Amino acid sequence: MLWANITLYRSGGVGGDRTGTGHYPLLAMSFSLSRKQGFDTTGVGYETADLPVLLPGQSRVDPTVFDPRDWFGPDRRGLPFELEIGSGKGTFLVQQSVLQPGVNFLGIEYARAFCRYAADRVRRNAIANVKLLHAEAGFFVQCYIPDGIVERVHIYFPDPWPKARHHKRRLVQEPFLRMVHSRLVSRGCIRLATDHTDYFEWMCDHASRVSDLFVVEPFENTASAGEGELVGSNFERKYRREGRPFHAMVLRKIG
Numbered sequence: 001m002l003w004a005n006i007t008l009y010r011s012g013g014v015g016g017d018r019t020g021t022g023h024y025p026l027l028a029m030s031f032s033l034s035r036k037q038g039f040d041t042t043g044v045g046y047e048t049a050d051l052p053v054l055l056p057g058q059s060r061v062d063p064t065v066f067d068p069r070d071w072f073g074p075d076r077r078g079l080p081f082e083l084e085i086g087s088g089k090g091t092f093l094v095q096q097s098v099l100q101p102g103v104n105f106l107g108i109e110y111a112r113a114f115c116r117y118a119a120d121r122v123r124r125n126a127i128a129n130v131k132l133l134h135a136e137a138g139f140f141v142q143c144y145i146p147d148g149i150v151e152r153v154h155i156y157f158p159d160p161w162p163k164a165r166h167h168k169r170r171l172v173q174e175p176f177l178r179m180v181h182s183r184l185v186s187r188g189c190i191r192l193a194t195d196h197t198d199y200f201e202w203m204c205d206h207a208s209r210v211s212d213l214f215v216v217e218p219f220e221n222t223a224s225a226g227e228g229e230l231v232g233s234n235f236e237r238k239y240r241r242e243g244r245p246f247h248a249m250v251l252r253k254i255g
């Protein structure tokens with residue numbers, strides 16, 4: 001399955017090979033982050049190793065044994081729960097969480113240095129409604145997220161994997177969308193933004209394959225977005241300086 005494969009492809013590097021040249025410039029950046037700084041992720045950052053182990057024959061963890069919403073503590077129990085997949089350095093989470101203090105946000109990021117950087121940033125800013133998990137998101141959502149609990153899934157500037165032979169590594173595709181659908185609350189949504197025109201066409205194609213589950217809606221900019229921005233994430237700002245075009249949409253759960 002897609003999300004199992006993604007783990008194997010991790011060595012492809014943070015950000016993927018956008019250029020199609022076989023180079024992964026952000027991988028080096030990821031390592032330099034981890035070498036230069038010691039991050040304190042106490043109370044904010046979680047590792048895949050912190051998750052309960054799946055028992056033989058189990059494909060999902062029993063939600064009475066583990067529920068990621070418990071990471072936010074008893075005072076925040078019952079609040080809306082949102083995910084960001086591929087949260088990078090955590091810019092969207094840090095900006096958006098202060099505008100929505102009544103929402104619990106979990107960022108999932110499989111580049112460990114970025115994840116730890118984001119968790120340290122959240123801790124330094126004493127933000128109580130954001131947690132970070134270092135994990136492959138497809139695996140985590142499949143095995144550890146109970147059904148019907150996620151209000152919104154944010155996926156901003158996901159790795160485009162531009163080479164045709166790598167398209168199968170793209171996060172946004174039909175099996176993934178079907179799986180996420182079951183984890184969303186009624187009328188929950190997936191919010192997608194990319195600078196990559198070919199990947200956006202691919203997203204539209206895969207959205208059309210799940211038209212039994214989702215309707216496509218226009219993307220409303222996040223509250224944290226600055227002037228002329230969709231979201232205001234790190235990659236959006238970098239790509240805006242480069243003059244790249246942006247594409248975005250919302251997939252709203254039917255029912």
Ligand SMILES: C[S@@+](CC[C@H](N)C(=O)[O-])C[C@H]1O[C@@H](n2cnc3c(N)ncnc32)[C@H](O)[C@@H]1O
Binds near residue numbers: 236
């Ligand atoms: C191009 S960056 C975008 C980061 C951030 N969303 C932004 O807009 O600045 C994509 C991020 O997604 C992460 N990522 C890609 N696939 C992932 C997966 N399957 N699970 C968790 N993180 C993933 C990468 O490590 C990378 O940090």
